[in-house]
Amino acid sequence: MTMDIQEVILEILDKGCADGCIQDTRKIEGFETVDQLQVLGVLKSLESKEIVKYETIEQEILTLTSEGEEILENGSHEVRLFNIIPAQGMEGLEISKVSEILGASVGKIGQGKAFQNKWIKKTADNKLERVVDAVTDETQKALALISSGSIGDGGAGVALDAKMIKELKRRKLIVGVKKQTYKVFKGQKYSRQVKQEATDLTYEMLQSGSWKDSEFKKFNFNSKGIPSAGGSIHPLLKVMEEFQQIFFEMGFEEMKTDKYVETSFWNFDSLYIPQQHPARESQDTFFIKDPQHAKSLPDFQNLVQQVHEIGGFGSIGYRYPWSKTESQKLVLRTHTTAVSAYMLHKLSKSGRKLPMKLFSIDRVFRNESVDATHLAEFHQVEGVIADKSISLGTLITFMDVFFGKMGIKKLKFKPAYNPYTEPSLEVFSWHEGFQKWVEIGNSGIFRPEMVRALGLEPGVQVIGFGLSLERPTMIKYGINNIRSLVGHKVDINMVKSNPFCRLDKN
Numbered sequence: 362m363t364m365d366i367q368e369v370i371l372e373i374l375d376k377g378c379a380d381g382c383i384q385d386t387r388k389i390e391g392f393e394t395v396d397q398l399q400v401l402g403v404l405k406s407l408e409s410k411e412i413v414k415y416e417t418i419e420q421e422i423l424t425l426t427s428e429g430e431e432i433l434e435n436g437s438h439e440v441r442l443f444n445i446i447p448a449q450g451m452e453g454l455e456i457s458k459v460s461e462i463l464g465a466s467v468g469k470i471g472q473g474k475a476f477q478n479k480w481i482k483k484t485a486d487n488k489l490e491r492v493v494d495a496v497t498d499e500t501q502k503a504l505a506l507i508s509s510g511s512i513g514d515g516g517a518g519v520a521l522d523a524k525m526i527k528e529l530k531r532r533k534l535i536v537g538v539k540k541q542t543y544k545v546f547k548g549q550k551y552s553r554q555v556k557q558e559a560t561d562l563t564y565e566m567l568q569s570g571s572w573k574d575s576e577f578k579k580f581n582f583n584s585k586g587i588p589s590a591g592g593s594i595h596p597l598l599k600v601m602e603e604f605q606q607i608f609f610e611m612g613f614e615e616m617k618t619d620k621y622v623e624t625s626f627w628n629f630d631s632l633y634i635p636q637q638h639p640a641r642e643s644q645d646t647f648f649i650k651d652p653q654h655a656k657s658l659p660d661f662q663n664l665v666q667q668v669h670e671i672g673g674f675g676s677i678g679y680r681y682p683w684s685k686t687e688s689q690k691l692v693l694r695t696h697t698t699a700v701s702a703y704m705l706h707k708l709s710k711s712g713r714k715l716p717m718k719l720f721s722i723d724r725v726f727r728n729e730s731v732d733a734t735h736l737a738e739f740h741q742v743e744g745v746i747a748d749k750s751i752s753l754g755t756l757i758t759f760m761d762v763f764f765g766k767m768g769i770k771k772l773k774f775k776p777a778y779n780p781y782t783e784p785s786l787e788v789f790s791w792h793e794g795f796q797k798w799v800e801i802g803n804s805g806i807f808r809p810e811m812v813r814a815l816g817l818e819p820g821v822q823v824i825g826f827g828l829s830l831e832r833p834t835m836i837k838y839g840i841n842n843i844r845s846l847v848g849h850k851v852d853i854n855m856v857k858s859n860p861f862c863r864l865d866k867n
């Protein structure tokens with residue numbers, strides 16, 4: 362049977378009941394087979410529109426067991442026992458006869474109860490005699506009440522107290538199941554007709570003016586919302602964006618880093634890295650097989666060659682024969698400093714005003730053995746500043762500000778070596794979580810052999826620093842294997858479920 366639950370409830374409320382409410386939704390005519398959960402759904406929806414109010418009542422529904430049913434039909438054991446004993450004044454019944462007439466179990470329980478109720482007594486010659494005239498079968502009556510579902514109405518005149526129910530349960534004549542039922546009242550906005558609530562203000566409503574009389578569905582601020590099915594931003598990209606933001610805040614311009622293949626010239630020679638440097642060997646660098654060499658080199662190659670071979674700008678150079686073919690070798694760039702060198706040259710040639718503040722965040726490649734924290738490719742975050750009267754103090758102050766914006770307050774610098782910077786500083790930060798100093802980057806003041814050859818004027822200094830993007834991302838997202846962050850083993854769910862993070866947390 363399909364029944365409009367809402368319609369029935371509203372109809373009853375409309376007619377009005379004793380105190381204007383429905384006492385028990387379970388007792389509504391025709392609701393015997395209706396699931397109260399369905400009723401609850403209707404009540405909730407009506408309540409949200411303030412059409413009804415309701416209270417939940419925890420109710421114990423009692424049902425008879427098969428033994429209970431049997432007693433309902435034949436009477437209780439004790440009454441059946443009482444009934445086979447002759448009336449008062451007459452000779453009693455021999456105990457041994459009891460089980461013959463009633464069966465062992467009924468007889469035994471019946472005797473126990475009848476003695477307890479002081480209905481019978483035992484004579485010296487093992488006979489049972491009545492002590493009272495007549496008895497009423499309270500058990501059977503209680504079961505009849507339970508069976509008819511009229512408990513609580515008090516109609517039959519038998520008080521079915523908690524003690525009796527407990528006793529019937531103990532005797533396994535009834536079982537109780539906890540269920541919920543509802544008491545329903547008219548709400549403040551009670552109406553027989555339920556208006557369909559609008560969920561959106563539409564163009565049509567505005568045009569026709571119907572919005573004035575429309576009821577709008579309330580927002581449910583507790584609703585979690587539907588998880589978005591579309592793309593999510595990878596943690597590396599989120600952290601990248603945060604770095605970008607810091608650079609922009611500090612007045613940096615982003616460099617174009619879309620070429621993974623560079624000449625050795627830009628990757629090494631222009632940075633005053635000698636051609637015999639171990640970083641230029643194939644264990645450290647990926648060389649391109651086809652084509653192996655760039656067709657030409659920039660026009661200031663002679664100056665670079667000269668600085669390497671005999672020096673200049675106050676330097677005596679490395680004093681070795683510089684090879685053009687070596688410089689033409691194509692490589693997968695090992696650092697984005699290749700791009701910084703290119704941009705410093707290009708911008709100073711075009712007469713760009715100082716200071717020049719440039720940054721990049723992009724992929725670099727190193728022929729390293731891969732493990733849980735190293736891949737043959739990673740992302741480098743790099744910044745350079747060219748200006749007059751820049752000193753080591755400027756570099757340190759800059760780093761304090763830059764890393765401070767990421768929430769990294771405690772920095773320590775350690776002297777290091779780079780062929781292209783002097784002095785060079787390794788940057789360490791105090792990691793609260795790990796309770797130790799962690800290396801976060803590398804930095805320095807670019808050597809005159811490099812920046813003067815690139816075309817920067819005398820008196821202009823350039824500071825630079827670089828760090829990996831993966832390291833802070835792994836720390837932030839608690840990822841300890843780099844392969845979970847980059848490459849084919851990345852779990853798409855990890856990408857979807859990780860929120861945007863701010864670098865300044867822990």
Ligand SMILES: N[C@@H](Cc1ccccc1)C(=O)O
Pocket residue numbers: 695696697698743779782803804805824825826827828
């Ligand atoms: N190129 C360096 C980073 C760096 C950039 C600029 C100046 C000093 C150091 C590296 O690979 O680690």
